[in-house]
Amino acid sequence: DQQVKQNSPSLSVQEGRISILNCDYTNSMFDYFLWYKKYPAEGPTFLISISSIKDKNEDGRFTVFLNKSAKHLSLHIVPSQPGDSAVYFCAASARPLQGAQKLVFGQGTRLTINP
Amino acid sequence: DGGITQSPKYLFRKEGQNVTLSCEQNLNHDAMYWYRQDPGQGLRLIYYSQIVNDFQKGDIAEGYSVSREKKESFPLTVTSAQKNPTAFYLCASTGWTDTQYFGPGTRLTVL
Numbered sequence: 001d002q003q004v005k006q007n008s009p010s011l012s013v014q015e016g017r018i019s020i021l022n023c024d025y026t027n028s029m030f031d032y033f034l035w036y037k038k039y040p041a042e043g044p045t046f047l048i049s050i051s052s053i054k055d056k057n058e059d060g061r062f063t064v065f066l067n068k069s070a071k072h073l074s075l076h077i078v079p080s081q082p083g084d085s086a087v088y089f090c091a092a093s094a095r096p097l098q099g100a101q102k103l104v105f106g107q108g109t110r111l112t113i114n115p
Numbered sequence: 116d117g118g119i120t121q122s123p124k125y126l127f128r129k130e131g132q133n134v135t136l137s138c139e140q141n142l143n144h145d146a147m148y149w150y151r152q153d154p155g156q157g158l159r160l161i162y163y164s165q166i167v168n169d170f171q172k173g174d175i176a177e178g179y180s181v182s183r184e185k186k187e188s189f190p191l192t193v194t195s196a197q198k199n200p201t202a203f204y205l206c207a208s209t210g211w212t213d214t215q216y217f218g219p220g221t222r223l224t225v226l
Contacts, residue, residue: 041222043217043218043220044217046214046216100165100209103160105159108157
């Protein structure tokens with residue numbers, strides 16, 4: 001059962017325009033969400049996160065939106081740059097009161113920024 | 116510099132052999148994790164450890180074993196019982212924030 005889904009395997013965007021990556025989840029216990037960026041043969045790099053008590057979080061060119069009623073989150077990148085070309089993973093967790101946090105990852109979306 | 120290191124970057128194994136992947140962190144993080152990535156898929160949790168001398172199975176622990184004798188080290192052994200071990204293996208750790216930080220990964224290929 002895929003608890004976190006990224007339904008678009010790939011996305012192509014022109015440089016300078018907005019990139020919107022989407023993620024859906026099914027587990028209503030998830031209360032913390034993260035986006036990671038990954039290049040081939042490298043570890044994922046943390047981009048931005050959002051807690052379920054918020055519906056928006058911004059960090060520079062990156063904004064994450066959370067719609068809890070729809071169990072949907074999205075990552076907006078504005079403006080898109082060639083260096084943004086990578087695979088983006090959405091991840092979710094139900095934060096424990098203490099101890100380790102188990103992340104559940106989506107399948108990833110490959111973003112390509114065209115000049 | 117603080118960070119997570121994994122070694123080796125590439126590893127080749129013959130069928131039937133056990134192999135151990137190294138993960139070291141100098142971030143003073145308590146929790147550490149092992150994930151596996153297969154082509155076209157997300158990361159799947161193999162094992163995790165909240166503190167020294169404690170570890171828990173993740174979603175796909177069969178055929179793997181771990182130890183956590185030191186805070187900074189969390190080695191993963193891929194045993195011959197793992198049916199399809201060829202994959203990209205990632206180690207991560209968490210400190211006082213909820214963000215997991217990842218190492219560069221080890222690509223294991225079974226010949």
